[in-house]
Amino acid sequence: MARIEIKGLTKRYTDGFEALHHTDLSIEQGEFIVIVGPSGCGKSTLLRLIAGLEEPSAGTIAINGRDITHLPPAERGVAMVFQSYALYPHLTVAENIAFPLKVARRPKAEIAERVAKVAASLELEELLDRRPRALSGGQRQRVSIGRAIVRQPDVLLLDEPLSNLDSELRVRMRHEFARLHQQLGRTMVYVTHDQLEAMTLANRIVVMANGRVEQVGAPLDLYAHPASLAVAAAIGSPAMNLIPATIWGTGDDGVMVRLADGSVVTVAAQPGGGHVGEMVTLGVRPEHLLPDPGGAFQGPVELFERLGPLSFAHLGGPGHAQPIVAQLPGDRHVSLGERLRVGVAPGNARLFDATGKAWPM
Ligand code: ATP
Numbered sequence: 518m519a520r521i522e523i524k525g526l527t528k529r530y531t532d533g534f535e536a537l538h539h540t541d542l543s544i545e546q547g548e549f550i551v552i553v554g555p556s557g558c559g560k561s562t563l564l565r566l567i568a569g570l571e572e573p574s575a576g577t578i579a580i581n582g583r584d585i586t587h588l589p590p591a592e593r594g595v596a597m598v599f600q601s602y603a604l605y606p607h608l609t610v611a612e613n614i615a616f617p618l619k620v621a622r623r624p625k626a627e628i629a630e631r632v633a634k635v636a637a638s639l640e641l642e643e644l645l646d647r648r649p650r651a652l653s654g655g656q657r658q659r660v661s662i663g664r665a666i667v668r669q670p671d672v673l674l675l676d677e678p679l680s681n682l683d684s685e686l687r688v689r690m691r692h693e694f695a696r697l698h699q700q701l702g703r704t705m706v707y708v709t710h711d712q713l714e715a716m717t718l719a720n721r722i723v724v725m726a727n728g729r730v731e732q733v734g735a736p737l738d739l740y741a742h743p744a745s746l747a748v749a750a751a752i753g754s755p756a757m758n759l760i761p762a763t764i765w766g767t768g769d770d771g772v773m774v775r776l777a778d779g780s781v782v783t784v785a786a787q788p789g790g791g792h793v794g795e796m797v798t799l800g801v802r803p804e805h806l807l808p809d810p811g812g813a814f815q816g817p818v819e820l821f822e823r824l825g826p827l828s829f830a831h832l833g834g835p836g837h838a839q840p841i842v843a844q845l846p847g848d849r850h851v852s853l854g855e856r857l858r859v860g861v862a863p864g865n866a867r868l869f870d871a872t873g874k875a876w877p878m
Pocket of ligand 1: 530532534556557559560561563
């Protein structure tokens with residue numbers, strides 16, 4: 518049972534920079550947790566603390582109720598897969614995979630058996646005698662995963678394991694990770710910048726910003742109900758449109774906000790303590806902006822991206838600090854410069870207060 522319990526975890530690097538502030542996080546046995554967030558927000562730091570590659574400044578980490586905060590990496594029951602693979606160039610694939618078992622002085626017969634098993638599950642059997650330089654990027658990554666799982670760790674930590682691969686291979690390896698997780702049933706903690714990896718692999722996503730956990734939840738919950746602007750910006754590609762607005766009043770359908778160009782949008786949010794004139798941010802997903810002659814958003818199409826089944830139109834205009842991105846059906850043709858008007862249903866819009874916190878719905 519690999520349950521990870523993190524309490525008050527803090528990391529101050531030697532230069533005094535605090536990369537992780539007093540973080541609490543519970544990870545269940547067998548969960549696939551994906552950590553996302555902007556560059557420098559502390560994702561790798563958190564992973565390295567769990568792995569034992571960094572010493573925390575405060576707080577504790579327990580796995581299965583055992584305090585591992587100050588144990589050396591090899592005694593934690595965790596293994597880590599790195600973006601750079603970190604294979605030994607002079608060792609064969611079989612020797613690379615066997616390496617952790619050799620260090621642990623396991624008997625030869627056991628090593629041979631476990632390497633064979635891992636090689637079979639990762640489809641590396643044909644490559645066991647090769648050296649890393651004679652492997653493709655995807656094969657190297659599979660070897661580094663093999664080396665990580667050969668000791669049967671309770672917890673597998675993965676730091677952007679696919680970011681060095683081309684897009685086709687990334688898709689294949691993404692499927693591979695989903696399969697591996699099902700097959701091994703291990704607790705996995707996975708750091709990525711890739712939206713598709715986060716949305717498709719995670720049981721729960723942890724969104725981090727500025728050294729803090731902003732929100733933890735099932736991918737679709739975070740997508741539909743981001744608790745803060747940081748989460749809204751981190752989940753979804755293209756990103757949620759985040760548009761400056763002010764509170765205008767309350768109506769039957771919710772709160773009305775006014776945009777810079779004077780148009781008014783109704784959001785199905787609770788009025789709460791908001792007062793007229795208060796600065797807020799209106800959040801709308803591109804797929805929720807639908808062509809509507811009475812819609813609040815309009816502007817010339819500055820950029821039109823065709824993806825096949827759907828397209829994205831970027832609307833410029835004096836009222837928008839940034840273009841507003843609307844998703845259109847793939848068969849809808851739009852010309853550059855054409856004026857498009859789109860609107861959003863009250864239930865599909867979100868509001869964030871001046872501190873970035875989501876308004877209650
Ligand atoms: P990325 O997505 O770019 O990999 P990240 O979210 O993984 O970023 P971390 O690598 O955890 O971020 O770094 C968090 C912060 O801590 C960054 O501002 C980084 O510059 C800083 N940092 C990391 N390692 C050290 C170190 N050894 N000494 C001082 N500061 C560090």
